[in-house]
Amino acid sequence: MTCCASCGIAENDGIKLKTCTACKSVRYCSIKCQKDHRPHHKRECKKRAAESRDEVLFRQPESSHLGDCEICCQPLLLDERKSTLMPCCSKMVCNSCDMRNRMTEVDRAPSPGVSTLASILTQSESAETNPFHDIARLFESMPRAELRCPFCRQPRSLNNQKEIEKIFMKRIEVNDPVAMCKMGKQRHREGDCSTAFEWYTKAAGLGDTAAHYLLSCLFLNGEGVEKDKKKSIYHMEQAAIGGHPSAR
Template sequence: MSCIPIAAAESAEVCANCGKDGNGNTTVKLKNCTACYLVKYCSVDCQKSHRKQHKKACKERAAALKDEKLYSQGHERAGVDFCPICLLAIPFLVAEHANMRECCMKAVCNGCSLAVLQQGLDDSCPFCRTKPPQNDDEALDMVMKRVAARDPEAIRHLGDLHLNGAYGLEESKSRAFELLTEAAELGSSRALLKMGMAYYNGWGVAQDKAKGIRYSEAAAMRGCAESRHLLGTFEEDNGKFDRAVRHFMISAKMGRKDSLDGIKEMFAKGHATKKQYAEALKGYQDTVEEMKSPRRDEAVASGYGDDLRRSQGFVLSS
């Protein structure tokens, strides 16, 4: 088999190494370089022979494709960040503006919870109308029912419970990570966030920053604004300011004040432009306005969310 490199391919349908033409030739089956999709090869031998010449261009294109995916996906928040009753996105920090109900694993915003109370209804879940648990055993039973139904957030929450040894469960980091991994595979962006933070910082596992970044990127592409913000801080800490601004821009437009502040600080230091800060500010303000409602404003003014957390406990962390 000839594996002599050709100077340049005249057509996309030729082997980048030996030049065999795949157009209309049933005996030659060309396959893409799956890392970059820039070139095709007729055999593994040709691909190996061409590797040295192709390596630089391949790595550059593969990195560009990864960035294209990273920065183009996850601009809309994940579904778990929306109140299931009013359907509005929940402001940050979510734990201050909503209560996660263990009966259905839905985060109901304080405005909707207050509205139910004002209508004279009891303290049942505003979404599924289940009575609140009276003790840890009842709460755990609720969680386990949702786990049995393969609810990603319930599995993620059970992982948190094992991580902290809550509700009488054995404190087990290994079991917690098994559950977080399972929840992540089922689509939980919060599980990916927690795993990313754990590996990046070495919390309960051997520190592996590269692995932590991969998990954080996966969470960000699924609409996790906190992971997106963390990626911005990672890039800023490494002096990659252009990349940091791109991340902060996305999470600021999703409603995170800390991301907006990050761009503001970078602008003051000359690492971001006035135009970038203005764009982030407008995006942030527009999103904050979209998340407002009279009931939510009333809940904040009355301190209702604080009262609810004290009386029923809270299971959100972002």
């Protein structure tokens, strides 16, 4: 039976006990009991709160902040160059599944087909050193309407940057944190750190781990915002809890 840590009254239908918000280890029947018990509990409360924070901070995450491939459900590699972000649905797909999807689309198209792809790879002098170069050249010759997202099956636009930005803006309008973080990265690369900070803040507020890490870097270096070590540490900890490898 659960009792109040101060007066010892037991919890029943008429009395509901509230847990200490800091340490989560004791319960009280009223604010008065909590205040009366505070001098006896303060030291232990701080110790337990710090231990709880460390448990959360150093707990092994289920996966990295990137999660799993939406197609094959395998963990995505930490090297982000080996996965692809789909702007239409903000889903991450490993390059293997993306390539397989593209080859399927090639096979469905009237021309060129998989047989053409095989002949290019066989006859190419660069096939041994860089076979993907010729595959990419083949895909570039395809009608763009044939390429679709492997997850949501929406048509993909691979070489129209303005069209891709429009698609990202549609995702942002529905409060997609991944799209917001992506837009922040783009503004950051362009040198607009203030706008990047705004996008990162919105994405972090919606729980994006990468945005927390990037915010920490901005606060640490004073890019687009005043230097703030405490905020930098806070966002770095949130990124570490979310499984970001650099933060951990």
